[in-house]
Amino acid sequence: MFTIVAIMFSGIGVGWLFRRRQFPMLSQVITVLIWALLFCLGVEVGMNPQVIGRLGDLGIEAVVLCVGGLAGSIALAWALWLVVQHKKKGGQP
Amino acid sequence: MKGSLIIVGFFALGIAVGLLHWIPADIDINQWSFIALCALIFAVGFSVGNDTQMLRRFKQLNPLLLLLPLMTIIGTLAGTAVIAFALPHRSLTECLAVGSGFAYYSLSSVIITQYHGPELGTVALLANILREVITLLGAPLMVRWFGRLAPISAGGATTMDTTLPIITRCCGQEYVILSMFHGFLVDFSVPFLVSLFCSL
Numbered sequence: 001m002f003t004i005v006a007i008m009f010s011g012i013g014v015g016w017l018f019r020r021r022q023f024p025m026l027s028q029v030i031t032v033l034i035w036a037l038l039f040c041l042g043v044e045v046g047m048n049p050q051v052i053g054r055l056g057d058l059g060i061e062a063v064v065l066c067v068g069g070l071a072g073s074i075a076l077a078w079a080l081w082l083v084v085q086h087k088k089k090g091g092q093p
Numbered sequence: 094m095k096g097s098l099i100i101v102g103f104f105a106l107g108i109a110v111g112l113l114h115w116i117p118a119d120i121d122i123n124q125w126s127f128i129a130l131c132a133l134i135f136a137v138g139f140s141v142g143n144d145t146q147m148l149r150r151f152k153q154l155n156p157l158l159l160l161l162p163l164m165t166i167i168g169t170l171a172g173t174a175v176i177a178f179a180l181p182h183r184s185l186t187e188c189l190a191v192g193s194g195f196a197y198y199s200l201s202s203v204i205i206t207q208y209h210g211p212e213l214g215t216v217a218l219l220a221n222i223l224r225e226v227i228t229l230l231g232a233p234l235m236v237r238w239f240g241r242l243a244p245i246s247a248g249g250a251t252t253m254d255t256t257l258p259i260i261t262r263c264c265g266q267e268y269v270i271l272s273m274f275h276g277f278l279v280d281f282s283v284p285f286l287v288s289l290f291c292s293l
Contacts (some may be wrong), residue, residue, distance in 0.1 A: 004204065004288045007131050011138020019145050026140050033133040034199040035103045040126035041202060041218065042107015043116055044211040051212045052112070058212065061183070062191075062219035065176050069192045070224060072172025073246040074239050076164035081240030084157055 100199065104218065123207075130203050134284055137200075141281065151274045158242075158271050162278040165246040166286075169195060186293045187213055193286035194221035195249030195279050196228065196256075201287050208291035224249060228256050232263040241265070245272050250283055252276035 045051050051058070116122060141147075173192030177185045187209065194201030198221035206214030228235075228251070232244035241264040248256035253276025260272045 003131075004134055004284050007134045008138040008284055011135040012142035014135075015139035015142025016145075017142075018139075019143055023139075023143060026136060026143070030133065030136050030140070033129055033136065034100065036129050037126055037133065037203045038100050038103045038199060038218075039107040039110075040122050040129065041206055041211065041214055042104040042109075043111040043122050044107075044126075044206065045104075045215055046108040046111020047114070047116070047122075048111075048211050051215060052108075054212070055215070058216050059219055061180060062216045062223060064179065065173055065188060065191050065216065066220040066223040066227070068172040068176035069169040069195075069220075070172070070227060070247055072170070072175070073165045073168035073249070074235065074243045075172075076168035077161065077242040077246030078239040080157070080160060080164050081242045084155070084242075085240070087157070 101222065126203060127207060130200075130207065133200065133203075137280075137284075141277075147273070147277060150270055151277075154271060154274060159274070161242055161245060161271065162275050162282075164242075165195065165249060165275065165279055166282060168246065169193070169249070183213075186290045190287050190290035191217045191220050193283060193290055194224075195251075195283055196221050196224040197250035197280060197283045198222045198225070200283055204284065204287045205291060208288070225251050225255060229259055232256070232259045236263045241268060245275050248272075248276070250276060250280040253280065 110116060169192050170189055173188045174185060177183060177188035180188065190205055190209075191201070191213065194205075194217050198218050201221055202214045202218035205217045224247070228244060228248040231247070235243035235247060244256070244260050244263055245252050245268065248260060252260060252272040257269070257272055257276070261269055264272070
């Protein structure tokens with residue numbers, strides 16, 4: 001965890017040092033890195049027969065976890081929306 | 094949507110290459126993906142530090158709405174924690190690590206693969222791609238049933254890029270800044286929370 005956080009902050013620091021310059025290539029670099037990483041993840045999955053054999057089960061797990069996360073976040077967003085609407089009706093700007 | 098399909102394409106291509114054993118045995122793919130991951134995190138940090146306009150625009154928001162990223166994070170973690178009870182072979186922290194992807198599937202799945210291997214990494218990839226797809230397709234219904242903040246919360250870390258157009262259309266132009274602020278903060282939390290839950 002420390003490595004990842006340290007790299008993130010050094011990135012922010014270096015980016016801030018170069019804040020007067022624009023880097024239009026940056027988003028393309030990020031896109032290519034993401035492609036490379038997903039390709040690597042695919043290779044690891046493909047070379048691992050245990051994961052390949054369980055791809056269906058893993059998919060079901062993914063659906064369940066996704067729905068749980070979505071339901072929780074939407075419920076709290078709904079609660080905040082109701083509070084905001086209530087305050088508006090109460091005559092506050 | 095097109096971006097997600099290309100990503101899934103690269104993932105599928107990787108699976109095919111792995112299945113056919115086209116990668117020479119002396120190449121450590123795990124080590125290469127860690128180097129690429131470090132480069133990606135550095136580039137993401139660089140883009141955040143480089144954009145000084147972003148913070149200035151956020152100052153105009155309704156202070157109550159600034160709580161939305163927190164709602165998204167707490168709600169998602171609570172929801173996945175409940176699901177963790179239904180998945181006895183997964184620990185609570187594993188489920189929370191998958192949930193902490195907040196639809197940022199590329200980064201979260203790679204970090205999780207580094208810590209827990211490709212099995213949980215694949216679950217994280219699929220769960221978080223699905224979250225983005227459901228937000229893209231379901232945003233109009235979410236607005237109708239749960240108010241205009243719901244699709245922003247559902248979109249998680251993607252609300253400043255891939256899901257911003259649909260949110261603008263369903264919630265209205267006045268929610269663009271909030272959506273970007275939300276995406277910015279949740280996006281920022283992904284590497285921290287995912288690696289935190291992986292190391293617990």
